[in-house]
Amino acid sequence: MTVESLIPAEVQERVGTVAAVAVGEVYRRDWQRWAVSVEDHNPLWFDAEVARAHGYDDVVAPPLYVQYAVLGVTPLDGLRADGSSGAVSGSLAFPDAPRRMAGGESTTFHRPCYHGDEITMERRIESIVQKQGRSGPFVLVTWRTTYTNQRDELVAEATTSMIARP
């Protein structure tokens, strides 16, 4: 039985290339908004005195926040029909598999982020494969991402994946 490929050839060819580079500033108010939306009231993110008492220079961003510091802006008429912005993932299009969902994430954290740090993200496409799930075929995209700060220090490294279904 032949299974129709959900992966356009021009998308498959991008494996191994840099899908996206983004630069963004770490902003205290933004990470605090993120933290309260998670109801994460850890004083390390909010209280400089507590953070200093634990060896930090100042309040620090929650580790998982770094991925959001680099998000750019997308004009509303540039969004996909489903409202998502493809900017950070490199605008990979799967016309035959338009239903997208986050797969997983695996991140190693090397150093904290402080207010005012400038983070550069570089995201490479590690693989794009079609798989057969219980509810039918899907596409699994895996990216390798590095985050470095303004001193070229590695802040975090991540492997993330996305699932696209017909």
Next chain:
Amino acid sequence: MSERTGMPTEQLHFEDVAVGDAIPTLTTTVDQTQMFFFSAATYNGHRIHYDTSWASDREGYDDVLVQGPLQSALLARAVTDWIGGAGRLVSFSAQNRAVAFPGEELSFGGTVTATRLADGRGLVDLEVVGRRGDDVLMPGTATVELPVRAQSSTAAGS
């Protein structure tokens, strides 16, 4: 919404932890207000998290979906609440296994799978998991570093 937890008052140390220990479970029910703020904080315009007719008619779900990254943030919070201010999250990994809807009670917890001293650092490996009842929504792993009590007393005493 969950109770506000924050950090425990007593700092956890490497010596306090053994394989098989469970970390305190974070239990929470995500509602659409929290989902709205999380989408805003992450610049996430995906309709599947706020447009009920898109989620049901276009994507075939019973309701809007709780953001996977919100679930992983809650799972990481269970870990960072446990390790306290002197602990450090070294690595964190989570996979989206199943969808969750607003109004469902979710729980986030973990179990210690290994402990080791490496170059004087007290490292603890965890298996972590987000669940709805008995259903595993988000399995994962984490490694944390905890302060070593024996080491600090040696340094201070000799």
